[in-house]
Amino acid sequence: MKRSVFSKLITKQVLHAEKIGVKMRSSAKQIARQRIQVLFQQAKNVYRNNPELSNRYVAIARKIAMAAKMPLPRQYKRQICKKCKILLVQGDNCRVRIRQKRETHVVITCLSCGNKTRIPLKKKKEQT
Numbered sequence: 001m002k003r004s005v006f007s008k009l010i011t012k013q014v015l016h017a018e019k020i021g022v023k024m025r026s027s028a029k030q031i032a033r034q035r036i037q038v039l040f041q042q043a044k045n046v047y048r049n050n051p052e053l054s055n056r057y058v059a060i061a062r063k064i065a066m067a068a069k070m071p072l073p074r075q076y077k078r079q080i081c082k083k084c085k086i087l088l089v090q091g092d093n094c095r096v097r098i099r100q101k102r103e104t105h106v107v108i109t110c111l112s113c114g115n116k117t118r119i120p121l122k123k124k125k126e127q128t
């Protein structure tokens with residue numbers, strides 16, 4: 001159940017990002033976004049067999065975003081630990097919990113460095 005809420009959250013953001021992606025026609029950023037998407041797919045594919053390689057893909061994706069002077073798309077940003085920059089894989093190197101204190105939020109804990117990322121679940125209209 002916890003997992004389904006989390007994936008719903010991610011899917012919503014992916015759909016949202018795609019909508020924005022269609023509107024923006026800046027070609028360099030478009031290419032950067034595509035490369036980042038491919039790199040993240042690859043990172044996930046190889047994670048099980050070669051976590052080190054997957055972290056290299058993530059590092060490259062971050063560099064591409066930096067070179068294109070764009071922030072890493074949100075749905076990808078949330079798959080990286082802010083502190084140690086590794087790919088977070090549910091049930092493997094990160095813990096996902098829902099907390100009801102104050103506002104309902106999701107807490108993603110990186111099990112490699114212990115860093116916690118807090119994501120409010122409350123809907124906010126267009127903050128990007």
Ligand SMILES: [Zn+2]
Nearest residue numbers: 081084110113
């Ligand atoms: Zn970490």
